[in-house]
Amino acid sequence: MREIRCEEITETVARLCIEANYYLGDDVLKALRQARDAEVSPVGREVLDQILENADVAREEEMPLCQDTGLTVVFLEVGQDAHIVGGDLYEAIQEGVRRGYKEGYLRKSVVEKPFSARINTRDNTPAVVHIQIVPGDRLKIAVVPKGGGSENMSALAMLKPADGRQGVVDFVVETVKKAGANPCPPTIVGVGVGGTVEKTMWLAKHSLLREVGQPSPDPEVAELERDILEQVNKLGIGPQGLGGGTTSLAVHVETYPCHIASLPVAVNIQCHSARHKETVL
Amino acid sequence: MNITTPLTDDIIEQLHAGDGVTITGTIYVGRDAAHKRMIEALDKGEPLPFDPQGQIIYYMGPSPAKPGKPIGSAGPTTSYRMDPYAPRLMEVGLKGMIGKGNRSTPVREAMQKHKAVYFASTGGAAALIAKSIKEAEVIAYEDLGAEALLRLRVKDMPAIVVNDIYGGDAYEEGQKRYKKV
Numbered sequence: 355m356r357e358i359r360c361e362e363i364t365e366t367v368a369r370l371c372i373e374a375n376y377y378l379g380d381d382v383l384k385a386l387r388q389a390r391d392a393e394v395s396p397v398g399r400e401v402l403d404q405i406l407e408n409a410d411v412a413r414e415e416e417m418p419l420c421q422d423t424g425l426t427v428v429f430l431e432v433g434q435d436a437h438i439v440g441g442d443l444y445e446a447i448q449e450g451v452r453r454g455y456k457e458g459y460l461r462k463s464v465v466e467k468p469f470s471a472r473i474n475t476r477d478n479t480p481a482v483v484h485i486q487i488v489p490g491d492r493l494k495i496a497v498v499p500k501g502g503g504s505e506n507m508s509a510l511a512m513l514k515p516a517d518g519r520q521g522v523v524d525f526v527v528e529t530v531k532k533a534g535a536n537p538c539p540p541t542i543v544g545v546g547v548g549g550t551v552e553k554t555m556w557l558a559k560h561s562l563l564r565e566v567g568q569p570s571p572d573p574e575v576a577e578l579e580r581d582i583l584e585q586v587n588k589l590g591i592g593p594q595g596l597g598g599g600t601t602s603l604a605v606h607v608e609t610y611p612c613h614i615a616s617l618p619v620a621v622n623i624q625c626h627s628a629r630h631k632e633t634v635l
Numbered sequence: 636m637n638i639t640t641p642l643t644d645d646i647i648e649q650l651h652a653g654d655g656v657t658i659t660g661t662i663y664v665g666r667d668a669a670h671k672r673m674i675e676a677l678d679k680g681e682p683l684p685f686d687p688q689g690q691i692i693y694y695m696g697p698s699p700a701k702p703g704k705p706i707g708s709a710g711p712t713t714s715y716r717m718d719p720y721a722p723r724l725m726e727v728g729l730k731g732m733i734g735k736g737n738r739s740t741p742v743r744e745a746m747q748k749h750k751a752v753y754f755a756s757t758g759g760a761a762a763l764i765a766k767s768i769k770e771a772e773v774i775a776y777e778d779l780g781a782e783a784l785l786r787l788r789v790k791d792m793p794a795i796v797v798n799d800i801y802g803g804d805a806y807e808e809g810q811k812r813y814k815k816v
Contacts, residue, residue, distance in 0.1 A: 395813055397653075397795075404760045404793075412708070412762040421698045421708040421761040459707055461698040461781050472668070474780045503713040503736075503758065535806050536713050536736035538758035590814030594735065594757055596795065597809025627759040 356433075356491035358635055360441030363495070366633060367450025370497035371426060372458035374631040375418045378409040381565040382628045385603040389540055389593075398598030402540075405593075405626055420627045423460035424499030426451045426481040429563060429632075433490035444483060452477040463502065484556065496563050496632035504541065504625040507533035510555055513617040519578065522547055522619050527585045529621040530602065535595020538625035540603045542566055543586065546620040549610035558622035561606035563630055570607055579605045593626075603628075637791065641689030642730040642752070650752050650796045652803030657767075657791040658754075662691045662733070664785035666712050669776050670720040673784075677723060684775035684784055687724060691731035691754075696781040697771070698761070706771040706787070710761030711735040714753070718742050725749040733794055737806055747800050754794035755805075767792040 383406070390402040412419040428447055432438075438446075455462060455478040464479065465472040488494075509529045513521045526545055533541075546557025569576035583605040592598025603626065612618060638646055640660030650656070663685055665673065673683055694714050698707030714734030721732060722745035730751045735758040738746075746753060756764055770788040777783050797805045 395809070397809065401757055404757045404763060408757075408760040408763040411766070415762060417701065417762050417765070418698045418708040419762060420759045421696060421710050422712065423698055459699045459701050461696065461707070463696075463781065474782075476780065506713070534737050534810075535755075536715065538735065585816070588815040590810045590812070590816075592809060592813055594755065595737070595806045595810065596755075597806075597811070597813045599813060625759055 355435055355437045357437045357439045358493050359439055360446035362635060363446040364450040366495055366635060367447050367497060368454035370631045371451060371454030374497050374499050374629040375423045375458060375460055376416050377413055378419055383409060385566045389600040389603055393598050393600050395592055395598030397596045398593040398600060401593035418460055420501060421461055422463060422501040424501050425464055426478060427498040427500050428481050428483045429496040430485045431488045431494035432485060433492045434487050435491035436493055447481060447483055448479045451479050451481045493635040496630060498562060498630045501625055504537035504623045507537040508622045510620045513619055515617050517617060523582055525619050526582050526621050530586045531589050533623060534591060537623045539591055539595060540593055540600045540626050542624040542628050543602050543605045544622040544624060545605060545607040547607060547609045548612040549618060551618060553610055554618035555620040557608035557610060558620040561608045562624050564606050566628055567604040575607050575609060579607050640691055644750055647750050647752055647800055650799050652796055652799045652805040652808060654796040656794050656796060658794055659790050662693050662787050662789055664693045664695050664787055666694050666696050666782055667716055668779045668782040669784045670717050672776055674720050674723055688728035689730050691733060692729060694734035706765055706768050708761035709765045709768055711756045711758055714738060725751045738798060743798055746798050747802060750800050752796060753798040755797045756794045
């Protein structure tokens with residue numbers, strides 16, 4: 355059985371936290387450049403230029419793209435034949451976050467006692483960790499630092515099966531419309547359809563791991579993504595909400611079978627600073 | 636247009652929704668928890684940690700400064716969370732707010748009543764904005780970490796006027812222009 359040491363996991367998580375926050379991915383940069391060229395609003399183009407320039411400054415000066423370096427969401431795919439040794443897997447991840455946020459001069463944005471004292475934990479822990487068991491003996495680690503502004507604009511609906519495809523489209527478009535300028539458009543709209551109440555939101559968040567703009571492998575889902583994106587970009591919200599044709603860079607949809615009585619839909623909005631980095635150990 | 640703090644009525648009257656500006660001078664920084672404490676202080680009849688007359692408050696919580704730098708990344712946070720507190724601060728003389736995103740009707744009405752302006756800077760352009768911040772100093776609530784109250788010296792900090800004293804709203808006007816549904 356292949357062994358993976360906890361210390362290696364900690365070091366990897368720390369590195370991914372820093373890299374995700376300093377270096378905007380090529381997928382996002384490409385989508386932003388395309389949006390810049392297509393944007394009809396002069397103010398919108400100016401905003402997109404600032405966002406692209408910001409990515410250059412962050413990379414050159416090795417500083418966070420956004421001051422909100424997020425609550426750290428970590429997705430793990432643990433191969434069932436891998437053996438984690440030398441400590442506690444969950445704690446190894448938390449230690450990685452602690453180290454990454456300290457060494458990378460990232461902002462500590464987590465409070466405990468959420469409805470009362472709201473005391474900053476001072477090291478950005480605890481991260482939210484999602485673990486899947488998969489075949490093989492590898493460990494895939496994806497780090498998604500998630501900003502509060504876009505997360506706050508997320509929504510969930512338990513639609514009636516009769517609402518169908520149009521119901522899904524309408525709910526997602528309405529959620530983006532209500533969010534307006536708040537989630538830092540141009541956004542990436544993560545959508546989950548199906549499953550149970552928690553599964554559908556997991557799908558919406560998980561869809562944000564995909565390279566920006568890469569369509570779903572399922573043609574029917576890819577068509578839904580295109581339709582929603584087209585409608586969202588007709589809203590006119592535009593970059594930073596100042597008006598324009600680029601409200602969202604992409605719509606990512608993931609689906610799962612659901613109960614005969616249900617049609618759950620979740621929307622998890624991601625700001626243009628779409629930070630996600632992953633590696634396989 | 637380049638504007639210098641503190642803001643006078645004369646400057647404010649010249650600003651219209653959609654105008655691009657650069658801001659130079661002293662501004663203050665506070666977000667959710669600092670606002671809560673400032674309002675609690677006013678409720679108890681205590682003075683604020685700074686004199687708000689003619690001042691601008693920037694809704695922001697920076698990332699930590701690297702050695703040799705005045706501040707870390709420093710972009711705006713979403714403003715509506717400060718809506719419950721903003722009118723009270725305008726009553727005691729606050730003249731400007733910098734953030735991102737829509738404001739509530741009571742806040743917009745208070746801006747017209749007290750002659751104050753709401754600016755937006757580009758959310759997520761935090762490394763770029765940090766270049767216009769020359770000095771930063773914690774002036775109160777240090778225990779709040781990233782939410783402490785700061786005083787900044789800024790030079791040519793770029794922003795857009797969102798809400799002016801005439802009822803204009805750059806979001807509404809901009810979005811109406813490009814809406815296709």
